Amino acid sequence: MSQADYQLAEINIAHARYDIDDPRFQPFVDLLDPVNAMAERMPGFIWRNAEPEPPGVLEAAGLGDPRLLVNMSVWQDIDSLALFVFKTAHLKVMNRRAEWFRSVDTPTMALWWVKAGHVPTPGEAADKLDALARTGPSPDAFTFKSLFLPDRSVVELDRSRFTLA
Numbered sequence: 001m002s003q004a005d006y007q008l009a010e011i012n013i014a015h016a017r018y019d020i021d022d023p024r025f026q027p028f029v030d031l032l033d034p035v036n037a038m039a040e041r042m043p044g045f046i047w048r049n050a051e052p053e054p055p056g057v058l059e060a061a062g063l064g065d066p067r068l069l070v071n072m073s074v075w076q077d078i079d080s081l082a083l084f085v086f087k088t089a090h091l092k093v094m095n096r097r098a099e100w101f102r103s104v105d106t107p108t109m110a111l112w113w114v115k116a117g118h119v120p121t122p123g124e125a126a127d128k129l130d131a132l133a134r135t136g137p138s139p140d141a142f143t144f145k146s147l148f149l150p151d152r153s154v155v156e157l158d159r160s161r162f163t164l165a
Contacts, residue, residue, distance in 0.1 A: 006150040007046055007116050008075045011125035012109040014101040016067040028100045031093050038088055039073065044080020047119055048073040063126055069101075072125050074114065078147060081111075082157055085144075107132040110141045113150045 018025040039045055049072040063070050075081040084090055110128035114120055128141040137146030147155045 003077070003150055005116055006113040007118070008078055008081055008111060009072070009114045009118075009120045009125070009128075010075070010081060010109065010111050011070065011072045011120075011128060013063065013071070013129070014069045014097065014108060015065070015104055016069060017100055017102055019067065025100060028093070028096075031089075035088075035090055035093055038090070039084055042080065042084045042088070044076035045084070046074040046076060063122055070122065070125075072120055072122070074118075074120065078111075078155070078157065082144065107143070109143060111143060111147070112141050113139075113148075 016025060020029065036048065036050070039048060049070070073081075075084075085094070107129050110125065110132050112120075112128050131138065131141040132143070137143055137148075139148040139152040142148050144157055147157055149155050
């Protein structure tokens with residue numbers, strides 16, 4: 001099994017404090033397209049759920065709350081995703097998340113390895129969030145704080161490499 005045979009999938013969800021058309025939410029809405037476009041230009045970016053899911057798909061996966069924002073993507077490796085998350089304007093958006101999103105007691109992000117070329121489904125992603133909530137990080141669903149490689153070995157992210165200057 002080679003690292004090249006696998007890619008890193010991620011889901012992150014956020015429970016909005018406001019409806020999408022609420023003026024208090026507009027600063028976040030205004031950042032969506034530029035941040036998503038930046039992600040798509042990043043080295044190692046492969047795919048994201050740019051199109052809305054067909055009716056009923058998110059609901060069937062338990063992700064159908066109208067104030068629940070669901071973002072899924074696939075990256076070449078951990079470093080590619082970490083570079084985007086921790087060293088671009090995306091971090092500035094994350095630092096303001098308390099303004100726009102409710103805090104919840106369940107995981108809001110999960111990472112997992114997929115075979116190269118596989119596009120994760122909302123159901124698969126919801127299962128990863130559920131696994132994290134039930135059993136904590138494992139080789140099947142993990143976070144940046146508890147990383148696993150495709151061979152199931154543990155690795156630590158050197159965050160100093162991904163700090164905004």
